[in-house]
Amino acid sequence: MLGIGIRLGGAERPFSPPAAPVIAIASGSGYAGSVYSSTVAGQWTADGVAIAGATGTAWTMTAVQEGKAIRCGGSNVIRMWTPAALTAGQVCWLDPKWSQTVAAGKVAVLPDRFGLCDFVQSNAANQPVSGMIDGYPAAVFTDGSAAVFMSSVVSVAPMWWCVVARYGTGAETTFARATCLVSGAASNLDIRGAAGASVWSGVSASCVDGLPGAAVLPMARRIVSAGPRNATTAALSWRLGYPNTSLSWSGALFEILALSSTPDTATRQKIEGCMAWRNGLAGALPTDHPYRTSAPRIA
Numbered sequence: 330m331l332g333i334g335i336r337l338g339g340a341e342r343p344f345s346p347p348a349a350p351v352i353a354i355a356s357g358s359g360y361a362g363s364v365y366s367s368t369v370a371g372q373w374t375a376d377g378v379a380i381a382g383a384t385g386t387a388w389t390m391t392a393v394q395e396g397k398a399i400r401c402g403g404s405n406v407i408r409m410w411t412p413a414a415l416t417a418g419q420v421c422w423l424d425p426k427w428s429q430t431v432a433a434g435k436v437a438v439l440p441d442r443f444g445l446c447d448f449v450q451s452n453a454a455n456q457p458v459s460g461m462i463d464g465y466p467a468a469v470f471t472d473g474s475a476a477v478f479m480s481s482v483v484s485v486a487p488m489w490w491c492v493v494a495r496y497g498t499g500a501e502t503t504f505a506r507a508t509c510l511v512s513g514a515a516s517n518l519d520i521r522g523a524a525g526a527s528v529w530s531g532v533s534a535s536c537v538d539g540l541p542g543a544a545v546l547p548m549a550r551r552i553v554s555a556g557p558r559n560a561t562t563a564a565l566s567w568r569l570g571y572p573n574t575s576l577s578w579s580g581a582l583f584e585i586l587a588l589s590s591t592p593d594t595a596t597r598q599k600i601e602g603c604m605a606w607r608n609g610l611a612g613a614l615p616t617d618h619p620y621r622t623s624a625p626r627i628a
Contacts, residue, residue: 350404358606358624359409361392361426371402392427395607410599410625412586413442420487420587421446423569425466426607431459436468439479439569439585448479448569455572460581462495463550465608467581470570476577478512478570486564487511487587489534490520491554491600493608496580499549503527509571510553510578511587517559521576522546531558534591538613539601550583551613552604556591583608599625 350369357363373383396411430438435456504522512519523530533556602620
């Protein structure tokens with residue numbers, strides 16, 4: 330085999346191809362808004378598809394590209410973990426930061442990032458308000474003369490929910506009344522606060538900010554998860570909130586995930602880590618949580 334060399338100053342030296350680019354997360358958690366850097370300028374790609382206009386040494390992650398394999402030219406790969414990586418159990422993943430249909434300041438549609446089950450409300454009187462809280466878009470469910478709720482467009486059978494939410498003003502230490510975060514079209518099929526208490530009423534697998542069995546309130550903006558009361562595998566219409574003023578949710582929803590079964594601990598913690606870093610809540614996770622100091626990635 331013939332070698333290839335370069336003659337410099339009378340001496341032949343072996344040719345060394347340029348080093349491949351190396352990319353890293355220069356700032357942020359890796360999710361939308363984070364800046365990625367490359368040691369060499371090149372075409373940035375997501376899952377092998379060129380990202381329009383991204384040809385320099387820096388690129389900013391967008392919500393559309395979250396969870397995709399990011400490269401710059403022939404660089405290493407960075408891929409953040411999102412619920413889209415789940416291979417089973419997906420019911421819905423709703424996120425006002427990613428997409429929402431707003432009319433006259435109210436939320437009419439929360440599209441499902443899985444593409445399986447959007448949540449809608451066609452009646453303006455029953456729609457949540459589109460708001461911005463702590464710098465994050467939210468669907469705000471208010472206590473008014475009409476019940477505020479959104480319904481699934483297809484029948485589903487969620488057995489576990491994980492939601493970034495606020496109750497009331499965020500300072501309340503007890504639920505003023507029984508109030509449903511989510512509810513199914515069947516008796517006592519919901520996740521609701523217990524009136525006069527700081528905990529859910531009769532749910533299973535409850536966690537708050539990654540801590541099993543913790544008190545739910547106060548809920549300024551927290552990651553809460555639980556299985557609904559009297560859960561059923563029957564497919565039904567499900568709602569965010571409740572179609573009755575006496576039980577409707579009072580507060581804001583920032584991100585909503587529903588699965589058809591309760592995840593194991595490792596998967597639950599990935600979900601919590603993803604939601605925490607995407608919603609500015611990593612510092613609220615327990616000190617021994619595997620994703621308190623860095624967001625979950627796919628190797």
